[in-house]
Amino acid sequence: MGRYALRRLLQLIPVLFGTTFLIYWLVWSLPGNAFAGKCGPRLCEQSYIDEMRDRYNLDDPLIVQYFKYMWDMVRFDFGTTYSGEQVSEVLSTALPITMKLALVAVLIEGVIGITAGVLTGLKRGGFLDNMVLVSTLFLISLPVFVVGFLLQYLFGVKWGIIDPSVSEDPSFSELIIPGLVLASGQMAYISRLTRSSIAENNRADYVRTAVAKGLTRGRVVSVHLLRNSLIPIITFLGAEIGTFMGGAIVTEGIFNIQGVGGVVFDAVRGQEAGTVVPIVTVIVLIYLLANLIVDLLYAVLDPRIRYE
């Protein structure tokens, strides 16, 4: 297990360098002069442009720029936005909000999706099964902004149960509806994935053995069947955490959540490479770590993986 973990950790290094280099290269090579339009209606002074080019090492060869940038990152110096704000400041307010939202979404997705999947997988063809099949098809087909605006209108405007937009530093309870919106599409996938996984494993020989051991139905399902069926689901959910951490631009936009997604979106629109690159780097890192944790969890759940 220790060696497995170490191997997975070492595999992260080339992936991290590869992705960050690509991001750095692509974002800085966007056409147009990012600094020329920063001074309102007037053209910027050449001295300002020179200073900014110097600050971001833009006169060095690309590979040198990249390593200078990475060296800064390693020392947790994320640089500044063009307007002079520390990127680390921006991140430290946006990231916790995104994390909260991702956590709420994954929890909703996991709990509802897995429960629906288990219930329908055990009793296929029943009323519940058909109901879930139809409603998941419905959810999968709806774009997230439709679900978002609909729930916002119903809960926030019509019934007045929630505030249509969340506060600056939202609590978990404020994020339940946005989390539900974010989770809606993937929740349907989770329930279908669980359903087929449960149905397939329910016919497995070891389930029959567990029944033949005179265990109660509850124990057979919750211990023998579930443990095996959840292995693919965990992988999916782990990747989901990573994706959600990258920010949910649409959902954040609808509910005015000040998360990472919005920050990155604004930065990209303003061609602020100095902001985009470090934030995306952090997101990549989080995504990779989430995947690492999934892989380790996978090995915990399925002992056969450890000895490959």
Next chain:
Amino acid sequence: MSHAATQAAPKKSAGADYDGHLLEVDDLHVEFRTRDGVAKVINGVSYHVDHGETLAVLGESGSGKSVTAQTIMGILDTPPGFVTGGEIRFKGVDMLKQSKEARRKIRAAGIAMVFQDALSALNPVFTVGFQIGELFRKRLGMSRKEARQRAIELLDLVKIPNPKERVRQYPHEFSGGMRQRVMIAMSLALDPDVLIADEPTTALDVTVQAQIMDLLKEIQQERDMGLILITHDLGVVADVADRIAVMYAGRIVEEADCATCYRKPCHPYTIGLLNSIPRMDLKGQELATIKGLPPSLLHIPTGCTFHPRCPMAQEICRTTEPPLLDLGGRWSRCHFAEDLKNRDQEQSAIYLGDQKGLISE
């Protein structure tokens, strides 16, 4: 009633307070309701087993031997499987009339089962110690520690070396033979009266097969268990079984003492099975086989179910299903059972055409 009732009074364990046999399957009918129609998988099967006795249930794939076992255990998948008639009496009580909860409690403690392929029958994600210990924890309410200790003792009992180490390992870390030993250990945990072994050696290589059979036999005698051995391997049966029941298309076609059955099989199907064992003295000759395939249970042939494949088939076989004829302590479901019983070598050849040298006396 079952023909079994006519047999000598069964041996019972001390303090038994029931009439009849330890486990008795009586005129069992099971059908599978599938999209293509109703398959009558078990059609009036009766057999029984007592303490210390080994019954071998023999037959090809699809003959219904495993379905009978699953019905006894109450682990038949419903749907598609439905019991449509008959009784399964364990210690005199009809299992089919018991509540789900009562049947559950009999599993493993009263009647236990060893499955064919131990790799798929054991849960891949739990240690063998957990899987054996689970029986002690969940059925007898023991602590984790006690259960672990008992699991180690069981692994030792089935002669797995280093049980203290092995108990912490997962099924995939065991060899095929060792895995089947784990399976056996698990089935013995609650000291069952009857053990059903469903092709316990089929997935194993020959040397290991013999070891597993020896182990089963030894444990059965030690514990005075009733053993139902389901197999299609006649080689395995000869050494171990007391009685043999041969199944074909969901019926018992022949039942006899092991020695009697081998010496003079009285059903063409049994003769065919015995003939298809490769023999050293017939080296170089083409191996005898039973022509054709087992019938589809959706379309069971009229008359004797075996007639399309039977070298002896006459007109009567196509029209009338033979009853299970009593030949004096043995039974055969063949119109010509009496003739077969009284045949000599020469007649065998006439009856069975090219199937030469049928039975070595």
